[in-house]
Amino acid sequence: MPGTTDKLNRFELELMKTAHAQAEQIYAEMKKYKADEIDKAQDDVLEDAYHLIQSEVSELSVQAKKEASEKTLKYRKKLIEVRDKAVTEIFSEVKEQLAGYCKTEEYARYIIKLVEGFRISYPFPNSIIKLAKSDEEKKEAVMAAFGLPCEVICTDEVKIGGAILENAAKGYIVNETLDQKLEDQKEWFRRNSGLVVTL
Numbered sequence: 185m186p187g188t189t190d191k192l193n194r195f196e197l198e199l200m201k202t203a204h205a206q207a208e209q210i211y212a213e214m215k216k217y218k219a220d221e222i223d224k225a226q227d228d229v230l231e232d233a234y235h236l237i238q239s240e241v242s243e244l245s246v247q248a249k250k251e252a253s254e255k256t257l258k259y260r261k262k263l264i265e266v267r268d269k270a271v272t273e274i275f276s277e278v279k280e281q282l283a284g285y286c287k288t289e290e291y292a293r294y295i296i297k298l299v300e301g302f303r304i305s306y307p308f309p310n311s312i313i314k315l316a317k318s319d320e321e322k323k324e325a326v327m328a329a330f331g332l333p334c335e336v337i338c339t340d341e342v343k344i345g346g347a348i349l350e351n352a353a354k355g356y357i358v359n360e361t362l363d364q365k366l367e368d369q370k371e372w373f374r375r376n377s378g379l380v381v382t383l
Contacts, residue, residue: 271377275370279344282362286318286345295322298347298360299329306358308351309333316342316361 285291299313309332315322316338323336326347330336342348346361 271370271374274373275366278369279366282344282366286316286362291345292322292325295319295345295347296325296329299326302347302349302358302360303330303332306349306351306354306356307332308354308356310353311335311349311351311356312337314339314341314348314350316345319345 295315302311302313311330311332311334313326313330313334313336315326315336317340318338319326319342320338323338326336327334342361342363344362344366346363346365348361349356349358
């Protein structure tokens, strides 16, 4: 039975070769499957990490922008305070100078010329002319300069000097006070002085 043993040995050898080939094929497929799964897992981890990093960068960017905006606003407020303080100081000094001017003979001539101008531009009888309380002694001269029936009153509406003409019948109010001129100059000064706050 040596032929049967040989056959059996060959069969066993063939079977072992086939089993070995199948085992190698299974091993190769498992190795490929494992590599594919590892690659897929790495891709998933990398994608998750990318999204996490993007989220963190975005959050940091938003935070940085917010902080920069807050600092800009803080500096802008401080600059506005400094500018407004400078404007207030400048115009306080100008107001004092105007108050000094209102005590001069030149101002007395100015107020008469102003009222003569009212007579020419607004020749309405029964007008009211308002002066500063400090101009009480000028009432008679102002009435004479207007040359038409009018009432001259001294009021707190005029703080520094100048005059206001009112005529209710014609619907006119003409404010030629130094107070108003000073306020108008403040706005002009803010626009044109170069003390503009920009960031």
